[in-house]
Structure formats: structure tokens, C-alpha cells
Amino acid sequence: MASNGEGNAMAEAGREGGGPVRRVLVTPQEERFLGLWQDFWWSTGKQVHGQGTLYRLAAHSLSAAEMERWHERQRMAGEEIPRYAPIFRESAASRISRALPGMILGELVGDAVGISAADGAPFGQSSSFAQLTLFSLEALIATRLWADVNGKWADQENLRAAEFFAVLMWGHAQGTAWSEIMSGDRAARFPHPLGWLAARPEMRFRAHPDEAALGAVRDFATRNRASAVAGNDSRSAGVLASSVPLAMWSDAPDRLVALATKNAALTHGAPQAHVSAAALAVVCNALLNEHDLRTAVREAIEAVGALDGAADTVRALETVLTAAEVSTVEEFARTFDGVWTADAVLGVAVHAAMVHGRDFDRAVTESAGVQGDRPATAGVCGALVGIASGVAAIPAARLSPLAVGGVAQELIDDALAEFASANPPRSQEWHDRYDHLRGL
Template identity: 30%
Template sequence: MVTFKDRLRGSLLAGAIGDALGAKTEFDTIERIREIAGPDGITDFIPAYGGIGRITDDTQMTLFTLEALIRAHAQQRRTGSADVEQSLQMAYQRWLHTQGIPWDRARGPENTLPEADGWLVTHRELYSRRAPGLTCFSELEMYGKSGRRASIARPVNNSKGCGGVMRAAPIALWSDDPSVVFDLGAESAALTHGHPSGYLSSGAFAVIVQQLLQGKPLLDALMIATAELVRRPNHEEQSAALDQALALAEQGAPTPEKLETLGQGNVGETALSMSIYVALTTSDPDTALLASVNHSGDSDSTGSVCGNLVGAIYGEQALRQSWLDRLELREVIENLADDAITEFDTDTPSDDRWFLRYPAY
């Protein structure tokens, strides 16, 4: 039996593996991928960013999303209230700091801390630029200057890039209520992406992961997420993309050519639909992860999103050991996942060391 812990760790680890599998070939054509990796395309990690198994900004930002949820939940327990969206904003400002932006420019005018705080930001391996999305980077820089937080009601731009959905899997933990998770997933993406397909994809994805972590089959999880999606304004583009993925899944096993009919994965609606299609048409995480990165598009992002899905479906124990052994930040990912389980459990810690590890905001 796959436990909740196995599913959560599996989701985060498989997302990172998919990210690393696609890191070298982002937006390379499938023909170029086959030149680099051989006629079967990507079958294992390819050296990228100076090593093997190196993750990109997709995993970096996913980890900061999870840290924000732990901090907000701990703050809520300690004081009775918390602004989880502000926790997410500040987590992304800490990520921006790891990308080379001095803390006094990244933190925003209302934050007076002399240094970025908490446990996650102490890991120096995170202090490396891994082709961060321009939209995420520029909008977080703008927050660092203005302190004005964007939202669905106050869109920051008209971008529907995949930078919101790629980091949203941990939002699944925030509540057992799909509507609450959808709304927070969408608002988390709206901090940097103002187009409905940029944030509704994130809301739907968070609900799907929430249901998978609870052991629901993928089609059931998708049905619940779709029911939430269609209640939101301007859902039509994302709904159509998911319908297209379901129709394509009826044609059987994935191929790069089939996958590319759904798009490139560089925008929210196609990153989600391509990942859903692959997860529906494969029966193990290895096959799914490789299929999700072998295409002429945003391979690390589709690998990351699909990995979050299949890791939650099959659990940590089903992941290829040789990939886990070489995965960058594996220990950090596992520790953060375990801390999340601890924080969101009924027997949560209340000592000062925990609140130093996960302070407010």
C-alpha cells in the first residue's frame, strides 16, 4: 500500500527528476534531442549546469512554495492567523535572492530583516541560476521595489507562462477542501502571472495533486479539479486543453509527435494538459517521466509537472533508484517533505527551534 508520506515524497522527488531529465534540452527539437541522446531520445540524465541530475528553477521554486506553506501553517498555529499568500510572496522573494539579487533589493520595502531567514535559504546549492523564467524574475524584482502584491483581482501582467503551474504542487497540502486549494493555487500563480490560463492551470493542478495524495485515481482527481475549474471565469482555454488531452489519451501510448499536438508546455494550459496526457497513457513513473521530456518544447517544465503527478500516483518506492541516487538536492527535498508532514499532522511541534526553522513569512 502506498502511504501518504510515500506519495508526497514521490511527488516532490519525481518532479525534481523530471525537471533534471529535461534540463539540458529545454526547447530543443525532438530531432536535436535524438542527436544529443541517441535515437530513443532521453533515456537518462544528460549533463547540465555542470553536473548530472541537476534541477532547474522549476524545482527551486517548488521547494520555496512548500516552505511558505509550512511557515504559514506554523504561524497560524502559533498566533491564530496567517496570510498564506504573503508567505508565498516572501518565499519567492527569498528564491529571487538565491538568484543573485541582494536581499535588500529582493525583500520588498516593508520587510526590514537584515538577512533572509529560515532553514531552506541556508542551502548554498540553491544559490545558482538555472534559466529562471523572465516573467517570474522580473515581477518578483518589481515587488522588491514596490511591495505591491499582485492577485487575480489586481493582475500584474497578461502572462500565461508555465511559471505558476510548475511550482504549485505543494499547494495541495493547504486544505482538504478542493475549492480552497484551487483558489490558493490560482492566487499563488497570480503573484507573477496575470492571464487566466496562467493561474487557473495552477489551481487545477493543485487540486489534482491534492486528490492523488489522498489515493484517488487520476481520472477521478481530474474530474474534481475540472468541476472547480469550470466555476471560475475565463476557464475556457484551460478546459479545452484538458479536453484535448483526454481525447488524445484515447489513442494509446504517448509519442513525441502526439505530445506536440497539445503544445510546447511553455504556457500554463499546455504544461498541464501535456502532463495529464502522459500520466494517463503510461503505467509506471519511469515511462511517464521519459515521455514527458522527449518533445520539442519546455521539457524541464513538463517533466516537473508530470513528475509531480506520477510521483503522487505511484509513490517514492516506485522511482528509479539510480535517478534518486544522482538527484541534486535529494536530501533537502526529502527533509522538506518530511517537515511538511510533521507540520500538517495532528502532533505538530511547538518548540522554539521549529519556529526558528520555519519563522513567520
């Protein structure tokens, strides 16, 4: 059993999300410094830049005795810095190992079925929706590596920064030159695309790109900074792409909602889109934790019901709970004015998964038959069925033709090594592959 101090640290970290953690023991001097440093940052805020400005603000805000302790801690450089470290849970690792392959490959297969239905193309291609999901998974691995090495498990902005870089990598893969995305001082800090995924030719196939996400990339290229909320009113389904892998990050619904809405705001300005993204993250996490789909939907409704703009998403999910027993996927889809918005795509995907959850192929095929964003609808449906039933539910004949299948499997293996291993890789090769946040 942990001591009171360690138990409090674990409880605090649990509220922040990111899984249970243990507090690494520190010296009494380091404990004093931690309190001083925390008070300092709360008093000055995060918008302060420059060492000289920091020093002047500190000297003005802190007493002489506190300043002496601050300098004392600076002189202690080289000693171990206190941090939070993750606690490995065999049960959680087992659930992730079971669910993740089906989650990602299920989405890719559904997405490919949707492209074929929309364009008549041969089966196997991936749309920009599925590609953005893969970039988001790469960002999660990078964030967990950075958080583990630096002990920053409580900082939501690190995950948001990594997700935004995922959007930029995706935009580059969609055809925007890196020199156009990065300019000024950022070009010197990031002369090349981050990570390995953007360099893979399989990721450069352009199909059904989400215009809101592309707009966010163009806006960043113009202003050289990300917006707190995207300057559009888009409710398009592309906002759902990053929510599927986010289900691995935390088992706390409020934490998932906060993270999903922040990520969604990077590319989509409409609150309704943020709610749909949050609801999908909660549903996927509940399925990962082996709840049935109906229970997962109820948990999502409860988690997002009080958010601004929640009405459409809540209405879609509540209707699914009753309509799944009495209507076909096609009939349910007709209750929307086209299945284009995130709430409609989420509703139809959940409906198809609920009606045909034991038949992966039928679920994604019927969800791809709607009038609307077919790749996104079938992709989300495939992810839901894949999480719930595992990769074994996906017909092998559907997996082999996937153009990004090899890349996806490589990424899945890396994600399992990072999220489902008691000793995740920490070699220089791993850092070269995933240390995206080093320059931020």
C-alpha cells in the same frame, strides 16, 4: 459528538478549508468580545492603520456600551484567547506520508530529466521551477505553524503572504541581492532572508528561470509592495510550481482553487495561467486522496470550469481524457503550438502520466521530449506519477544524483512532522526555522 455550538464552528472552519478543526472553549466574556471584534473589523475593513485611527473609528462606529465591553476585553489581557485548532486525522496523515515524498522527489527527478533533455547537461541538476516548488513547500510549513500558534486557520492572506515570501526567497537564491529586494522600512523588519532554505548553496543553481516570477521580484524591489495581480500577461509554466505542494493544504476543491489562483496572481497576470495552477492543485489533491488520474482530471475540470480564462485549460484536460487512449505523448504535444504555456505543460504532463503511469521513467522521459518547457513538463509529470504510485516507483538510480536531493529530503521530513504528526514540533529551534510570518 460535538455540541451545536462546537459543531457549527467545525462546519464553518471546514468551509474555509485547511482541514477539520475544533473550537477551543472560551469564557462568556470572550464570546461577547469576539462578536464585537468581528463586527468592528467588518465595519472598518482591513485597510485601516494606526492605533489612533482604529480607536477613533471604533468610537464613532460602536455604542458606548459596546465600547465599554471593548475596553473590558482589553483589561482581560493575559487570559487565553479563543482560537481554532486543527484536529489530527490518522487517515489524512497516512495519505500525506505516502504521497508527499513521491510528489516532491518525483517532480525533482522529472525536472532533472527535463534539464538534461533541454541542455544536454549531466543528470541531477534542478531548474528554477523545481526550486520554486521547494520554497513553496517551506512556505506551507511556515503558514501552518503560524496558523496553529495563532488560531488563524481561516485567513487566506496568511498563506498568500508566505507564498510571496517564498517567491522573494527564490528570487534571492536566483541571484538578486537581498538588499535590492528589501528596502525602506521592510529592510529594518527583514534584514536577512527568511528561513533556512535560501541559504543552502544547492538552491542557488540558476537554470531556466521563469521570467514572470523574476519580474514579480523586481517589481516588488522597485515599489516595495506586492501587486494584487502581477503586471504582466504571462501564461508561462512557472505558475504551476507552487500548486503541487498546495495539494496538502485542503481537501476542498473550491478552497484549493481560491488559494491557487491567489498565489498564481502574485507572479502571473493572465487569468488562463491562474486556472492552470488551480487545476493542477485539484488534480494533485485528488491523487493524494487516492483517486485515479482520470477521476482527478474530471474533478479539476469541474472545479475550474466556471473561472474566467478557463477555456484553454479545460480543453487541454478534456482532450487528454480521450487522446490518452489513441495518441502518443509526442502526438498529443503536437496539438499545441509548442508546450510553453501552463495549460499546454499541464495537458502534456497529465497525458504522459496517464499513458505511462506504471512506468515512472518512461513517463518523465517522454514528457521531457516535447518541444517546449521540458523541465516543467517532466517535473509536473513526475509529481503526478510520484503522488499516485509513491516514491517506490522512482528508480533509485534517479534519486542519488539529485543535487538538491538532500535538501529536499530534509524539507520533506519537516513537512511530514508538521502536516502528518499528531504533535508537530513547537520548539524554539522549529520557530527559528519556520516562523516566517512573525514580522508581518
